[in-house]
Amino acid sequence: MTTRDLDWARILGQAVGEVAWDAPVLRPTTEQAVADCLLLGQQHGLTMRAISGLRTPRPARANEAPVDAWISLEALRGLVDWHPHEGTVTARAGTPLAELEAIAEPAGWRVLPQVPNPQHTTVGGMISAGISGLERLRRGPLRHHVLGVRLALPNGSVVRSGSRLVKNVTGYDVHRAATGARGELGVVVEASLRLVPLPRAAFRLSWNSSSWTAVDAAAQALLSTSVEFDCVRSTRMPDGWTLVAWYSGRAETCAVMEQEALRAVPQMQSSGVDTWDGGPLAAAWKDTRASEAAGEGCLELGCLRTECATQVEQLLKSRADVRLVDHGLARIVLRDSLHPQKPVQPHSVAAGSVQAQLELRLRRALDPHGVLARSPAS
Amino acid sequence: MTAALRQLADDLRAILGPRGVLDEVTARVPYECDGLAFMRHVPDLVILPRTTRECAAAMKLLARAGVPVVARGAGTGLSGGATPVSGGVLVGTARMRDVLEIDARNRFARVQTGVVNVDLTHACEAHGLYYAPDPSSQKACTIGGNVAENSGGPHCFKHGTTSRHILGLVVVTAEGEVLDLSRPLLEPQGLDLVGLFVGSEGTFGIATEATIALTPAPEVVETALAIHLDLDAACDAVSQMIAERVEPSAIEILDKLTIEAVENSVLAAGYPKDAEAVLLVEAEGCDVEVRATMDDVERIARQHGAVDVRRARDAAQRTKLWAGRKGAYGAMGRVAPDLYVSDAVVPRHRLRELVRAVTEICRERHLKVANVFHAGDGNLHPNISYDRRNPDELRRVLEAGDEIMKVCIAAGGSLTGEHGVGLEKLSGMEWLFTRDDLAAQCRVREAWDPMVRLNPGKTLPLRACMETRTKEQTRS
Structure with a gap:
């Protein structure tokens, strides 16, 4: 009997047809079905990995061990809770x-993180991978905006951590640990996110130079002002670098901030302050978001x-x-890198260290039989 | 004191020195409770390590002895988190008060966790930086206590609670190992253990050092006091500020009983005694941003019936306005000898309804309730004045506390926004979470502390954890 022949139909309501990399692709439609798939996997000693469903299943890295079954979350889709006057969303x-942005933006809220390709980035994938967005410099990393999650565990339960509220310290923040854990602590089946106000206006500064040193000096000069930039990003071009900096807020504040930034770095060209609503600046912001292509790998140097x-x-x-540097974050995007999700980190946890032992105990606490596929880094 | 305990005290003294161990009962009594004064238990021993190394050596000894361990900062907590209900050894951070490093260019500080919250701001203000989370007890509470409870404060509306500001930690584990996560990284290496640790209420380990993000001091700060003749309208004004996405740094409400208590005390802030409620709002940033934000605040407050809006930029005036708010708990001592402070969180568009419900719960039980709370975060603080020497009144207070939690949970709220579960809200955990939720949390706790010796009897209901263990043993 192969993995494909297990009684998945009892859980899914239909036989498994799709196979990728010799492993069946399971498509549960409820959060309990996700947990039931994991439990069946645990009972048969399988290794499983959740995928967003918007990508073709494949090992995340070349040296990664194969899995026995994929759990696609594609069918687990839709809003769970949304109140335009609350500033939170649960999905x-x-x-x-992109679906969250489509409902939040008309109500005046911005969804964080502002990822390069929101059509192809899911709530669960983003949290499991720990992806932060273009606005991270100003608004902080993704883990600051995840208010709570529901996790499917290999023992067949679905548990929650956190809440849908903007403030809450009840119980342990397992959702913080699950953010960026690559699904190793459980499969994220639902998440609540904090929203921030959509900008009323913005301006964009840009400058081209053939010299990295000059670009970096200009970026540092911008970062030393009191302007809280959304992002300061350099992109490598055939003949040098393009430095782009964004600031958004009230129109009157933007005007003051633009002057201060230009005083610090007079060679930069400004788009001028413009309102956000559907104007050219909103389109330009999308371009800056998309300057990091979906699926490109990145290095998080993690330094200050x-x-x-x-x-x-x-x-x-x-x-x-x-190919691209986010100043102030030491976040670097590499050309043609194929790693689809998890930022590559140059610092790893030393084997046998107190930290490594504790991480192992935490994984075993929630997945004692090792059903959830491990990343080579862990 | 038993011979075994006397021997343990002597062994600890060999590590910590004579000032590091308190074994006389008169020296231990002050550690019998925190701000939740009706629950008390004197610890068997109190130890006061000076460094991480001393703490680790002591914890190794305590692990071998198998005794319960309770960590304590300044004891200003309000949920009983530092009360040693199971006896054992209390580890105080009172002698770990060094600011180890301030890196102004990179905007972080490394401190021992016994450093008092406001002292960190004082240490870095010369660099134009400050530590943003500002609990009302910030002149006394410690960074370690803030980390344990994931503490908040009025300005967490803009800046977030403690967890957003902690970049790294050094933790002494239950076994006495040192877990060094102190490197100031923007992204965690491996799992986000720091994020998981913050708010774990002393049940995962003892934080001895913290690496903390510092915030640049704002160019301009303005505080507004909006005077309302109706508490409902003040709540509605806040809900509208959220709906309109106005971004001040703090939005607080004080009701009539609080105003009266403050104005009759030495902390009198000039709040009008005839007001039913005041809104205390602060904005920070550049001049035009602050002006525009406060114009929005004033417009919305007046739309909701504010009869006056007083705006202050002068530091002395602002300090006075905030002294009333931050001293409100102390001022309530005029009303009754004891104060029960609830900490529920509710959806912000339902503020009016839930503040009313809380008031009604207390009225039905003939209790005096004052509301002073972080309205912008939906974090209610119904303060019930009582006398713990009156058993019937104490019973009614606890009953009201439970009812408040239930009504908030039913409205999509939560038990605690910044004080922690501690002892006080243990029963509420079973109303809020399923058995499976609690079982998962028990397993996470046991990954850090397999023998559950750290702060036993807190945060998670013992029954839920025992059921989990029995169920899993049966399965295997």
Whole structure:
């Protein structure tokens, strides 16, 4: 009997037809069905991995062990809770972020993170991968905006951590640990996100230079002002670099901030302050978001401001495939990198360390039989 | 004191020195409770390590002895989190008060966790930086206590609670190992253990050092006091500010009983005694941003019946307005000797309805309730004044506390927004979470502390954890 022949139909209501990389692709339609699939997998000693359903199932990395079954969350889609006067939204894991943006933006709210490709990024995938967005410099990482999750566990239960409220400290913040855990602590089947106000106006500064040193100096000068930029990003071009900086807020505040930024870096060209509603700036913001292509890999150097400049410079000398740098975050996007989700981290947890032992115990606490596929890094 | 305990005290003294161990009963009594004064238990021993190394050595000894361990900062918590209900050894951070490093360029500080919240701001204000979370007890509460409870404060409306500001930690585990996660990283290496630890109420380990993000001091700060003749209308004004996506840094409400208590105390802030409620709102940023934000606040407050809106930029005036708010709990001492502070959180578009429900619950039980709360976050603080020497009144207070939690949960709310579950809200955990939810949390706790010796009897109901263990043993 193969993995495909297990009684998945009892859970899914239909036989499994699709196979990828020799493993059946299960498409549960309820959160309990996700947990039931995991339980059946646990009973048969399987290794399983959840995928968003918007991508073709495949090992996340070349050196990753194969799985016995895929759980696609594609059918687990849609809003669970949305109140335009509350500033929060709750959705099932397979919901593309574009669907959330489509309901939140007309009500004046912005969905975080502002990922490169919201049509192809799902709520569950984003949380499992720990993806932060273009506005991370100002608004912080994804884990600050995840208010709560529901997790399907291999023991067949669906449990919740956190809530749908903007403030809550009841119980342990397992949702914080699950954010960026690559599904190793459980399958995220639902999540609640904090929204932020959609900008009323914005301006965009840009400047081209053939010199990285000059671009980096300009970026550092911008970051040393009191302007809380949404992002300060350099993109490598055939003849050098393009530095782009965004600020958004009230129109009157934008005007003041634009002046301060231009005083610090006079060579930058400004788009001028414009309102956000459907105007050209909103389209330009989408372009900046999309400057990081979906599926491109990135390095999170993890350093803070002053360390970053040195580390980025060293990296530029040693690698030719650096395509994009988010200043102030030391986040670097690599050209043609195929890793689809998890940022590559140069620092790893030392094997046998107190931290590694604790992480192992946490994984075993929620997945004692190792059903959830491990990443090679863990 | 038993011979075994005397021996343990001597062994601990060999590690911590004579000032590091308190074994006389008169020295231990002050550690019998925190701000939840009706639950008390004197610890068997109190130890006061000076460093992470001392703490780790002591914890190794305590692990071998198998005794319960309770961590304590300044004891300002309101949920009984630092009360040693199971006896054992209380580990205080009172001698760990060093600011280890301030990196102004990278905007972070490393401190020992016994550092008092406001002292961190004082240590870095010369660099134009400050520590944003500002609980009312910030002049006394410690960073370690803030980490344990994931503490908030009025300005968390804009800046978020403690977890958003903690970049790293050094934790001494239940076994006395040192878990060093102190490197100031923007993204965690491996699992986000720091994020999981913050708010774990002393049940995962003892945080001895913290790496903390510092916030640039704003160019301009303005505080507004909107005076309402109706508490409902003040709540509606806040709901509309949220709906209109106005972004001040703090939105607080004080009701009539609170105003009277404050104005009759040495903290008199100039709140009008004839008001039914005041809205205390603050905005920060550049001049035009602050002006525009406060214009929005004033417009909305007046739409909802504010008879006056007083705006202050002068530091002395602002300090006075906030002194009333931050001293409100102390001022309530004029009403009755004891205060029960609830901490429920509710959806912000239902503020009016739930504040009314809370008031009604207390009225039915003939209790005096004052509301002073973080309205912008939906974080209610019904303060019930009582006298714990009156058993019937205490019974009614606890009954009202339970009813408040139930009504908030039914409305989509939660038990605690910043005080923690501790002892006080244990029963509520079973109203809010399913057995499966609690079972998962029990397993997470046991991953950190397999023998459940750290702060036993807190945060998770013991019954739920025992059921989990029995169920899993039966399965295997």
